Amino acid sequence: MFSHIRTIWLTFLHLFRKKVTIEYPEEKVKLHPRWRGRIVLTKDPDGGERCVGCYLCAVACPVDCIALQATEDENGRRYPEFFRINFSRCIFCGYCEDACPTYAIQLIPDFEMAEYNRQNLVFEKPDLLIDSQGKYPGYNFYKVAGMDAGVKQKGEGENEEAPVDIHSLMP
Amino acid sequence: MQHIWIVLGVLFVLLNIAAGLIWLERRMLAMWQDRLGPNRAGPLGILIVLADTLKLFFKEDWIPPFADKWVFITAPAIVVASVLMSFVIIPFSPSIIVSDLNVGILFFLAMSSLGVYSIVLGGWASNNKYSLLGALRGASQMIAYEVFMGLSLMGIVMLTGSFKLSDIVNAQKDVWFVFKQPVALVIFFIAGVAETHRLPFDIPEAESELIAGFHSEYSGMKFGMFFIGEYLGVTLISAMTATMFFGGWLGPAFLPPWAWFFIKTFAFILFFILLRASLPRPRYDQLMETGWKVLLPLVLLNLMVTGAIALWIRG
Numbered sequence: 001m002f003s004h005i006r007t008i009w010l011t012f013l014h015l016f017r018k019k020v021t022i023e024y025p026e027e028k029v030k031l032h033p034r035w036r037g038r039i040v041l042t043k044d045p046d047g048g049e050r051c052v053g054c055y056l057c058a059v060a061c062p063v064d065c066i067a068l069q070a071t072e073d074e075n076g077r078r079y080p081e082f083f084r085i086n087f088s089r090c091i092f093c094g095y096c097e098d099a100c101p102t103y104a105i106q107l108i109p110d111f112e113m114a115e116y117n118r119q120n121l122v123f124e125k126p127d128l129l130i131d132s133q134g135k136y137p138g139y140n141f142y143k144v145a146g147m148d149a150g151v152k153q154k155g156e157g158e159n160e161e162a163p164v165d166i167h168s169l170m171p
Numbered sequence: 172m173q174h175i176w177i178v179l180g181v182l183f184v185l186l187n188i189a190a191g192l193i194w195l196e197r198r199m200l201a202m203w204q205d206r207l208g209p210n211r212a213g214p215l216g217i218l219i220v221l222a223d224t225l226k227l228f229f230k231e232d233w234i235p236p237f238a239d240k241w242v243f244i245t246a247p248a249i250v251v252a253s254v255l256m257s258f259v260i261i262p263f264s265p266s267i268i269v270s271d272l273n274v275g276i277l278f279f280l281a282m283s284s285l286g287v288y289s290i291v292l293g294g295w296a297s298n299n300k301y302s303l304l305g306a307l308r309g310a311s312q313m314i315a316y317e318v319f320m321g322l323s324l325m326g327i328v329m330l331t332g333s334f335k336l337s338d339i340v341n342a343q344k345d346v347w348f349v350f351k352q353p354v355a356l357v358i359f360f361i362a363g364v365a366e367t368h369r370l371p372f373d374i375p376e377a378e379s380e381l382i383a384g385f386h387s388e389y390s391g392m393k394f395g396m397f398f399i400g401e402y403l404g405v406t407l408i409s410a411m412t413a414t415m416f417f418g419g420w421l422g423p424a425f426l427p428p429w430a431w432f433f434i435k436t437f438a439f440i441l442f443f444i445l446l447r448a449s450l451p452r453p454r455y456d457q458l459m460e461t462g463w464k465v466l467l468p469l470v471l472l473n474l475m476v477t478g479a480i481a482l483w484i485r486g
Contacts, residue, residue, distance in 0.1 A: 004450060011449035014203045021207040 075150030305384025
């Protein structure tokens, strides 16, 4: 009997506690920088697309919501001809971000994507591409890769030595 | 003519209170669970009442093909009617009372006993095993708790010498009966919670065991009627507690009598909600055991001691 009265009293005291409710539209939830929300395609510091159209994200995606078609420009630089993410299927698992070898695809802390029309949840490349480097500033895939795709000459990349002169005898 | 106005006014206020309790209960439960509760529609979210009612009205009013149709329809009406009938004898203030019967308390007990018919008939007519189990539980619980609900009030009747509620209120001008009959208050309130089958004694409904108990098959406004009946029952027991033990309309003169009555009633309504927020539901056999083996002997003892003291004082 005493424990019941104590329970009632303790419950009553909760009236004066701080409420845990976040009144959402006025008061936003605090999201951490690496919170997995809307997916974006980032650009490298020189303003070029980072995506090289390797299809790894599309393969990693457990719900198959990513579709793309790779192509090449005249310099041999690969880029996606179209890049389509169906957010009505996306489960925001972040596997695509893990799979991406060029830091192109990234998940950002934004979940407010409600739409009245389901078709509006299919994002095309212009919707996905942002004018930012995302979580990895200063990274340009073509400057670390050995390949010449119009971004750098052979041997001029970061952490890259000049090519060996095969006509010389010196080591 | 004035009589009709009182009847209409009481009916209007009561039905509005019953509807408003939807909001009050959800808000207070939320507060006691560190939440905010419905606060969007209208000031402080009070228009949730309107939204809930509209929702209930627009729902499909379905009668299951296997149900006993006419009994099924009558059952929700019985609970509201019987509880509303009980309010006839409640004195809201010295002048606002529908009928000051000289068998007031007996009338109240009789009408609250009629309420059990709605549970039994509703559960039976639904033709559903969970409903029937809920109805059986409801019937035995209400019969058990009715016994000492009546007996707990008899101490007051002894001290007052009247079944009339206005006499009982006037007898509390010096000392409220809560100080003379504390045991009776506790037992009456426990029995009241069981009578209205509110949590923690919502054994007939017990959603974790019986889906929704006796009203599993009800939908739309018929379900709403059970709900209104329940809230009216809460109001009734609160009003009776205020009248019998806390001096009804009596209070310092800076507020009108009816205001004192409503303040006291709402305090007990809030206590009802607090009970729901804090206590878990007892097992069915525990409920019956406490009823018959603890509360009934206690109330009989209380009655005996009260009678002895009353006789001794009178000499």
